[in-house]
Amino acid sequence: MNPNGPSAEPLEAAPNVAPASRRPCGPDQMDEAGETPALHARLGYGRSGMSAAGNQRTSRWLVVLALAMFAFGFALVPLYDVFCDITGLNRDAAQALANNTQVDASRKVRIELVANVRDEALWRFAAPSQPVDVHPGELVQVEYELENLTNRPLIGRAVPSYAPLAAAAHFKKIDCFCFREQRLAPYETVRLPVLFVLDRGVARDMKVVTLSYTFFALGKRT
Amino acid sequence: MEATLAPSLPDEHHAAPTGLWRWLTTTNHKDIGTLYFWFAATMFLIGGLMAMLIRAELFQPGLQLVQPEVFNQLTTLHGLIMIFGVIMPAFTAFANWQVPLMIGAPDMAFPRMNNWSFWLLPVAGMFLVGSLFLPGGAVAGGWTMYPPLFMQGGISYDLTIFAIHIMGASSIMGSINIATTILNMRAPGMTLMKMPLFVWTWLITAFLLIAVMPVLAGAVTMLLADRNFGTHFFDAAGGGDPVMFQHVFWFFGHPEVYILILPAFGIISSVIPTFSRKPLFGYASMVYATASIAILSFLVWGHHMFTVGMPAAAQLYFMYATLLIAVPTGVKVFNWVATMWRGSLTFETAMLFAVAFVCLFTIGGFSGLVLAMVPVDIQLQDTYYVVAHFHYVLVTGALFSIYAGIYYWLPKWTGHMVNETWGRWHFWLSAISVNVLFFPMHFLGLAGMPRRIPDYALQFADFNRVASLGGFVFGASQILLLIVILKCIRGGVKAEARAWEGAEGLEWTVPSPAPYHTFVVPPEVK
Amino acid sequence: MRLGRRQVVMACWLGWIQPAAADWALNLPAPKSDIAARIYDIHTLILLVCLGIFVVVFGAMFYALFKHRKSVGHEAHHFHEHTTVEVIWTVIPLLILVGMAWPATRAVLDQKDTTNPDLTIKVTGYQWKWEYDYLQDGVKFISASSTPADQIANKVAKGAHYLLEVDEPMVVPVGKKVRILLTSHDVIHAWWVSELGVKQDAIPGFIRDTWFRANEIGTYRGQCAELCGRGHAFMPIVVEVKSEADYQTWLAAKQAGKQAKAVAAVAAVSKTYSAEELKASGEKIYAANCAACHQADGKGLPGVFPALAGSKVANGPAAAHIDRVLHGKDGTAMSAFQDQLDDADLAAVITWERTAWGNKGSPVQPADVKAQRK
Structure with a gap:
């Protein structure tokens, strides 16, 4: 920007002061904190710690705060899961079988099974065509079907999802193909079992629950 | 003014650089404030031209001027540029110019870092704007950068992330500088509760920036890693969750909203008492309200994502927390009105913009209240109602406060009074056209027009035409501001040290224009 | 007449009667489900409360602007604190907010209640079309915009439902609770039909559910509400609400059509x-x-x-x-x-x-x- 341009002009026209060309604090003579504050300390700007050292101390704290918040940004990812665990909002709730497995025969919950696949070119992924009706507390097994449509081996993984979300906390999976990567030989078809208990804590008015898996290819995309 | 007279300093007689080199190497807070200001003005021109193009495309249904992918680039860049390139640098310009003057400090705490903070910005700005000319065009996934859409872009997406990193670094350095200056370099007797409210709002803003800009940096770094290094932070295929990005982003994004408005509160709290010739009503409650808004801003991010399918309990929590923010914000508005009450009011351009701010920002606040209601938000999320809401808050809020501040402090910066006739024209044209531009967007949103679309159904045609016409007038009116500023720099009625009759504060004790070095000997504040 | 009252309210505050045509529409469309009707009422309530506050606060401000100017000789009074007043204007808004939050809370809980549906339809968002899968009935089809490219390019006159028309609409029975299971194939989309009061993001890899119960037979149109790339403006949603009998006829035709199509496809191959x-x-x-x-x-x-x-x-x-x-x-x-x-x-x-x-x-x-x- 032109120093003689409009914005600079009034500054230099200022009466009563050192002209701009005689600035005392060119960067070449400044210490780390800049000279002016140091000068200030000498001239008696002096509530507590108002010195170059004070500035350094304050800024150090602020830098630490900034770095901590940067780390916190990343930590939000796991923290969010922890939060969901605590509040029972987690999608993948405790997988252990509840100790007290009495079956609540007085009611039934309909489980709808849904399959989604991201890379239709590679896989055919199918859910059982009919929903299953289960008693809370009852051990249930269903099977999905996965087919490799290509002439090469594939690795993939299923990601579960539940609707309504509140149902997630009540799905206790004893075994699920989603725990593991799936490796399929060319044109191979496999049946993938899920063994689960819908625990008795599931709300009485929750009569239909959807369990969905989305299958993704893993590894480098071809 | 003996306070401003430099005693004989050891290093004073030193050949200072001139020309471009002077501006590249300056460590003077007033020079750097000026640089920030012109940077913001340049970016405002670029972002504004994009807005004009957007409104021109939306003038009638059908695709006329730009293809959808270009339209998406325009809306995305318009958002990023206006937030990171205009409003934030403009407020930093005010902080640089005014904070040392208002607290009686000779300069910022770290003058050399101050130079660095500024010169990072043009680099980032060039990356952002330059990405338009890369193959595939600029980033088009919206300023919120939601994955997986953000994964689909080309090289310009990575460049945008880089630009955001640079701007973030600049903001963090600037904020550390401002916070340190305010905490450590106040003149003797300038206790915290004697600081002008503008300084208070900037202190709190600086802390918000230091707290959330790193979170944004973390979020975009994770995006960068997902795009280039095979991680799966936000990709369901690898056990990640795309909604997670939204959580992290809005954990930054909501405090960011207050970063964009708290300094505005500060400016308005300087302007209104001056032209009411009365002290600010409820100074202490203003400080507490600002602090509580800042704290609450960390607790409400979920209201940006009511439609992602969060549980009812989470929706309700975020709704209540959001409603709570209305209380301290209301206190501020009431205090401003009470400041004007039984004053001795005059309406210079700065005051006109301040009054318009109070009125129109409140409309933005009310539409915010409507959007905070989860059931209503389900209807209005991602519609033009939201566009209307945040433009009322950011244009008639943040931008109008910047205008008020410019008209208020220009005499101090240039030594000349503002040409009020031109200023009034600028005000009335802006204030009327901005409402013609944004008010109909409420109706469009209610009637069902989604945001970020280049083409729309026929029933939205009427209000879009009205909004576009308002937009063109508003855009053109801003040329008047440039003329006012240039006229003011070149000449005009000489300004007194106390340029305005009712002005209070240390900055009005130094001559106009403010000398290159001020408060080299600290003033005594009683 | 709920609707009549609403329009009278609208007319009062805006000072003119809302025209019958959708053009210049000022408010949410006339609700066609109970949830949409409640949203409509909550919105009207908040609007009126805000309007009231606006009139009071800015009435005071404009009074000051006219009466307390220097040009009419008003002297400034140098008061700058009044604890009682400050407490009052902190507490009163708080109470108003509680009053507004109450109906909203009940509506949220009902909106989230996806239990006991009569029918579940899985909706998948693609760039840039929707797929509807009637899980229990074996009917599945893609629904894409049917607006001709020439209309978008301004080469021919635009039709009445420009950008809001599809080749195959989603069809549901009237008065039945329809649960929508949403997911996406690629990026985040959002499924939104304003008249039915539903909007829900479709998130790749996850399913989300929402529901509606249409009160009236008719055709309701919506659009994708989450930026999803260049075709974002061009993936409309059309829901046709039919009587139970008509719905069953449609379903049967669809199932028969599927078989016929399969037969035709086999024939076509040869x-x-x-x-x-x-x-x-x-x-x-x-x-x-x-x-x-x-x-x-x-x-x-x-x-x-x-x-x-x-x-x-x-x-x-x-x-x-x-x-x-x-x-x-x-x-x-x-x-x-x-x-x-x-x-x-x-x-x-x-x-x-x-x-x-x-x-x-x-x-x-x-x-x-x-x-x-x-």
């Missing part, structure tokens, strides 16, 4: 079409499925979507071309069309791509496509 026949239907299929990315002129968008005009695939061996369309291309926006189009349609569209815009590829028959299905 048939040989002329290049002209293939090109004629191929052009239409191209416009509906391919032109959004590759453009009507086949030139694509440089740097984003590849050109087909003069491309190696379209001018090279047919097998590679069929493979690309059938199975898509990994890691790009090119999706697999094997489940979306049948052999005859695929043969037609591939033939069109290979012969249009100066391309010199060979035509393709349905049998060729079938041979390459895996």
